[in-house]
Amino acid sequence: MSADILIINGRLFPESGSSDLVDNGFVAIRNGLIVDVGPMTDMTGYETGNLIDARDTLVMPGLINxxxxxAMTLFRGLADDLELAAWLNDHVFPAEARHVSPEMVYWCSKLAAAEMLLSGTTTVADGYFFEDKAARAFCESGLRSVAAHGVIDFPAPGVPDPSRNIEAAARYIGAWRNRDPLVTPAVFAHSPYTCSTETLKKAKMLAEENELLFFVHVAESQIEQSMIRDPWGETPVKHLDALGVLDERTVCVHCVWVDEEDLDILAGRNARVSICPQSHLKLASGYAPLSGMLDRSVKVGLGTDGAASNNGLDLFREMDMCAKLQKVRSLDPVAVKARDVLRMATKAGASVLGFDNRSGAIRKGYLADLVLVDLKKSNLQPFYSPDNLVYAAGGADVRDVIVDGKIVVREGHPLTIDLDETLFQVRKIANHLA
Ligand SMILES: [Zn+2]
Structure with a gap:
């Protein structure tokens, strides 16, 4: 048998939810898929031109953001320590109006792709303007993406006339459907307070016609509650439900200010949720009721949000913060466990993004998206259980990364991104902004 890549002698953590580690294992990869996995004693007769000795590493599923x-890496650190409304209206929206260009989105998305790959993220769900440039940056970088075209009822970069926002999203989808196996296009309506009911319905319809995901920020802040309640007398979740846009292909991002009825609606509609704990903390938005979601079997993924409100894109940090925040929120140290957040950042995240039973675990037939974590790092010893990945590891502990059966990071160095050129281009744009 032949393998494009054969990983040997690694400690395997095949799947969250199971605490079973395989002490000395192998993974065989062919045509972008995992074709075999197990203990070294079960490995028989593989030929490969690409052998990775994974001694002293933990081989785990790639993380899913x-x-x-x-592209908001450009705004990292530009406006910190502000409340959401002031941050958005006085800083982010004006900076975007002036500085978001196709070139900016391309280079700043490439910088983000480097940061994510180097810290073990193998799939990202993105949403922005000029998303075709982001999609190009992701696929050139070898990062798997669900890249969603932004829709908002304001004049936006690339779509100066908001009455044409759905048309622009449709054009983008037409261009990226079935174009590259690493990119799945999608639609991202900014929020119920920046999109009219008509826009929300049309954006969802466009996504449905193409059987694609529909993303929307919802119930992020307390003030959003009153903005939606004033005209419609409903919570943001009930407002979206009344419009008929909640179903299994809708990803509701944030869901911080949701009540018990909202949670029942999300569960009943089988809507997906993505929470971004560090962004919620930094903007003092609050904390999403994660236990209430998990108790109802809502599929919840973990996101970083943009680098302007985080300010990093390292999902290891996000997992740690997510678990601890839920503990202090409930004053219950067993409320959300390390394995719950590991699942959110792997298998559940895959499910949120439509990769059910295809990604988020090291299993035969799954996409070959894997990460090798360096167990020689002092902060990871001793390694009794995968809980260390949540409470002790960081993105800097990632040694090698494989996406779609291709090595994209080796010994901590990106193989698919010219980092010097990317940094040069981003600094040039940042200097202009400054
Ligand atoms: Zn966001």
């Missing part, structure tokens, strides 16, 4: 605005 279920919500990001990659």
């Amino acid at each position: 279920s919500h990001c605005h990659a």
Whole structure:
């Protein structure tokens, strides 16, 4: 038998939810898929031109970032310590109006792709303007993406006339459908307070016609509650439900200010959720009622949001913060466990993004999206259980990354991204902004 890549002698963590580690295991990869996995004693006769000795590493599924605005790396640290409304209206929206260009989105998304791949993220769900440039940056970088075209009822970069926002999204979908196996296009309506009911319905319809995901920020802040309640007398979730846009292909991002009825609606509609704990903390939005979601079997993924409100894109940090935030929220140290957030960042995240039973675990037939974590790092010893990945590891502990059966990071260095050129281009754009 032949394998494009054969990983040997690694400690395997095949799947969250199971605490079973395989002490000395192998993974065989062919044509972008995992074709075999197990203990070394079961490995028989593989030929390969690409052998990775994974001694002293933990081989785990690649992490899945279920919500990001990659190009916002340009705004990292530009406006910190502000409340959401002031941050958005006085800083982010004006900076975007002046500085978001196709070139900016391309280079700043490439910078984000480098940061994510180097810290073990193998799939990202992105939503922004000029999303075709982001999609190009992701696929050139070898990062798997669900890349969603932004829709908002304001004049936006690339769509100066908001009455044409659905048309622009449709054009983007037409261009990226079935174009590259690494990119799945989608639609991202900014929020119920920046999109009219008509826009929300049309954006969802466009996504449905193409059997694609529909993303929307919802119930992020307390003030959003009153903005939606004033005209419609409903919570943001009930408002979206009344419009008929909640179903299994809708990803509701944030869901911080949701009540018990909202949670029942999300569960009843089988809507997906992505929460972004560090963004919620930094903007003092609050904390999403994660236990209430998990108790109702709502599929919840973990996102970083953009680098302007986080300010990093490292999902290891996000997992740690997510678990601890839920503990302090409920004053219950067993409320949300390490394995719950590991699942959110792998298998559940995959399910949120429509990769059910195809990604988020090291199993035969799954996409070959894997990460090798360096167990020689002092902060990871001793390694009794995968809980260390949540409470002790960081993105800097990632050694090698494989996406779609291709090695994209080796020994901590990106193989698919010219990092010097990317940094040069981003600094040039940042200097202009400054
Ligand atoms: Zn967001």
